[in-house]
Amino acid sequence: MTLLKELAAAGNFTAAVKELADPLSRRLNLPGVFQLGLVVPDAVAADQTLQQDMALSPAFMLDTDIGLWIENGQTIVGGSVRYGFTYHQGYELELIEPRQGCEFYARDMHPDGEIFLQHLAVRVSDVDAQIARLGRLGVPLLVRGRSGAGPMVGNIAYLDTRAEFGIITELICTRFLGISTRLPPPSLARYMGRRQNRGGNRVLST
Numbered sequence: 001m002t003l004l005k006e007l008a009a010a011g012n013f014t015a016a017v018k019e020l021a022d023p024l025s026r027r028l029n030l031p032g033v034f035q036l037g038l039v040v041p042d043a044v045a046a047d048q049t050l051q052q053d054m055a056l057s058p059a060f061m062l063d064t065d066i067g068l069w070i071e072n073g074q075t076i077v078g079g080s081v082r083y084g085f086t087y088h089q090g091y092e093l094e095l096i097e098p099r100q101g102c103e104f105y106a107r108d109m110h111p112d113g114e115i116f117l118q119h120l121a122v123r124v125s126d127v128d129a130q131i132a133r134l135g136r137l138g139v140p141l142l143v144r145g146r147s148g149a150g151p152m153v154g155n156i157a158y159l160d161t162r163a164e165f166g167i168i169t170e171l172i173c174t175r176f177l178g179i180s181t182r183l184p185p186p187s188l189a190r191y192m193g194r195r196q197n198r199g200g201n202r203v204l205s206t
Contacts, residue, residue: 002167004038004093004115008054014089021120024165028134035092035121037170039105041113043084043097044202049115050086050093058197059084059095060189062204066102068146076101082203085189092186094121104143104158119158119168125180127155127173134159142168151177 084095098105
């Protein structure tokens, strides 16, 4: 298990992440990693730890229901997750607190409640095309997901790259009004995180 605190203590956080991420991107012909997926038992508490220990800005926190979620060929209905988005040295840190029906995240919880790096994420323009391409290379699909509200749509897939790289890979394509874009945009996430922190209402429900 790779813990966030191990990367933070490496002296050069960016270099430590690139050491994990670059071989994966090169070998699988994928874009560079932009996000670290961090599984935690309590996203609000983890955010407070990151503010104190790493001097990060408050995360933008939200509770959301999972739309389409197919894991090991079985569709899961009624799942929900609490997410937090913050940033460090050019990387998005995604705090993930599994709630209802999210065993994919929950089973990777660190036994001592540490902030655990479960996956690395890359942005792609077509998730299904990449699933098919990587499948031909022998990379197994773990989860296929889709969520969204109104004009916002998110497509994700988790691929099992642990045997070769020691970590799961996530493919993400988010669109607003059909246009590929990053959601949430970093500037908005930072603004919302600070606003939530000042107002005392730490979590937005969607």
